[in-house]
Amino acid sequence: xxxxxxxxxxxxxxxxxxxxxxxxxxxxxxxxxxxxxxxxxxxxxxxxxxxxxxxxxxxxxxxxxxxxxxxxxxxxxxxxxxxxxxxxxxxxxxxxxxx
Numbered sequence: 001x002x003x004x005x006x007x008x009x010x011x012x013x014x015x016x017x018x019x020x021x022x023x024x025x026x027x028x029x030x031x032x033x034x035x036x037x038x039x040x041x042x043x044x045x046x047x048x049x050x051x052x053x054x055x056x057x058x059x060x061x062x063x064x065x066x067x068x069x070x071x072x073x074x075x076x077x078x079x080x081x082x083x084x085x086x087x088x089x090x091x092x093x094x095x096x097x098x099x
Contacts, residue, residue, distance in 0.1 A: 016059075018082055018085060019049055023047060024075075045068065048087065049085060051083050052084075
């Protein structure tokens with residue numbers, strides 16, 4: 001007996017804003033070799049982003065994430081060309097009167 005499964009899809013809407021370098025790094029506190037606290041910038045692994053085509057103005061139909069495999073040269077180029085978008089946060093939307 002053969003069964004067929006039907007997959008249902010749901011369309012969602014996400015408010016996006018242009019990504020900045022601050023969105024993709026996090027500050028962590030460490031002790032330096034002298035025992036003093038030091039702040040270090042690290043990649044924000046797991047941060048999702050979407051790419052918007054400069055040609056068509058459309059977003060890729062998938063998201064990307066910052067990971068240990070991120071090609072930073074390519075990613076910085078996308079940032080410079082203003083192709084990288086991130087989901088707007090709740091308080092950003094509230095402050096902008098979007099909620």
